[in-house]
Amino acid sequence: MTEKYMRGVAAVGGGGVELVRDVPVPEIGPYEALVRMKSCGFCNGTDFHIIRGEMSVEVDTFPTLLGHEGIGDIVELGSKVRNYKIGDRFMNPMIKLMPGTRYGCTWGAMCDYGIVQDQKAMVDDGEDLSLLNPRQLECVQIPSDFDVIDGGCLITLNECFSAARNFDVEDKDVLVYGAGPMGLATMKYMRHLGARTIVAIDGVEERLALARSLSGADETINYTEVDKKEVLKGRIFDRVIDIVGQTSILLEGSQLLKPYGIIGAMGVLRNTDAMVDVTKLKNNTRLQMLNFPYGQYDITAENIRLIEKGVIHPKDFYSHVMSVEDIQEAVRLVAEKEAVKVILDLAN
Incomplete structure (x- = not known):
């Protein structure tokens, strides 16, 4: 042969x-x-x-x-x-x-x-x-x-849908670091699943505009134009999600959590930045690891139904x-x- x-x-x-x-x-x-x-x-x-x-x-x-x-x-x-x-x-x-x-x-x-x-x-x-x-x-x-x-x-959308569900965002105030394709889609699914408010942080204004128009972000913060720590001073959230993949964001974001809140690690960590000093996480908060998705295949049929109904438009992402x-x-x-x-x- x-x-x-x-x-x-x-x-x-x-x-x-x-x-x-x-x-x-x-x-x-x-x-x-x-x-x-x-x-x-x-x-x-x-x-x-x-x-x-x-x-x-x-x-x-x-x-x-x-x-x-x-x-x-x-x-x-x-x-x-x-x-x-x-x-x-x-x-x-x-x-x-x-x-x-x-x-x-x-x-x-x-x-x-x-x-x-x-x-x-x-x-x-x-x-x-x-x-x-x-x-x-x-x-x-x-x-x-x-x-x-x-x-x-489709697999990207599945991963975002399963993550939004795993982070349990219904009636929660959510802060998201990162408005790339994963961030945009995750925010869209968070809104679908009943997140109360969504705030997005990114350094590309065009992506933040998409966060507002496609994903329903209530507020966007461009860290290249404003001091994000100053903008967020005194505010706390139920969920803070890192979709960039940086341990520094996990540590920073944990300080913005309510008691029992979740810092969600969704962005893929690099081998040069994979250690988290848990002593620097805010007390009485939780770290949820989703660097690698969970349940993304089981959710396919449900996700396709959302697409067929026009709730999700893949071309948006x-x-x-x-x-x-x-x-x-x-x-x-x-x-x-x-x-x-x-x-x-x-x-x-």
Whole structure:
């Protein structure tokens, strides 16, 4: 059999990222289905931390294939797959590295192909349970008519929805640090879940305007124009959420909490800034860690219903759709905050 190759986006070390074309296309087993990827969101937090070697958890060594916000359609079925069909659409298909590849994998959804595993068929057929890929739990089937570009933002929206719910914001006064795509969407879901007031802090005025218009922020604070400590002097909140990913914000934000209040760590921390001196947190407050989302897959169906009802508009939370061929420019736009979020089009 002649080996076939596909494109992928690889972090190559030294802060570099490249579009590569020598990733072997997965060869599917009898219980696997091949998925043609359609789009993948570029994560402003995790993907950048991986590229820069700053992730606070271990990732594969460079070069490593990026992407954890992908969506794609089944184009080929293994001989024993019977619970999926051609054309089924999935969020977050898995990458399958073939023997001899030179790449590691840090989720890998920015490749042209991924796979899903028919685990129900495997269990029904009495296959060895050790053969079940645990990552299949993250592969969620979605409606086949769900917009493929919006799909590149779906896992982001799921993460924000689950975080807003986990932080328990109903009838609470909330202060949010960060109005990037995660901050904007989290504030939108907080409003949907009944937050009493929302105050947003950021240094980019255009993003603060979006916080007001899209996410219903009651007040915005541009820390490049005003002294945020002076503006917030004497005020306290039920919840203070760091979506930037800095331990200094966790310490600062805890001082603004009511008794029993929660400082929420949602932004991904860097490996150079991952230690929190809990003795400096405000007394009688709580630290809730959500650097890595919890419940983001289970919430998919509910989130899609909100989208179908027009409560949530995915296009509000990304600003650019770009070919994967233009990954260098996409990275630049995000790095310089000229893009809120970029969706990579993998269909062409």
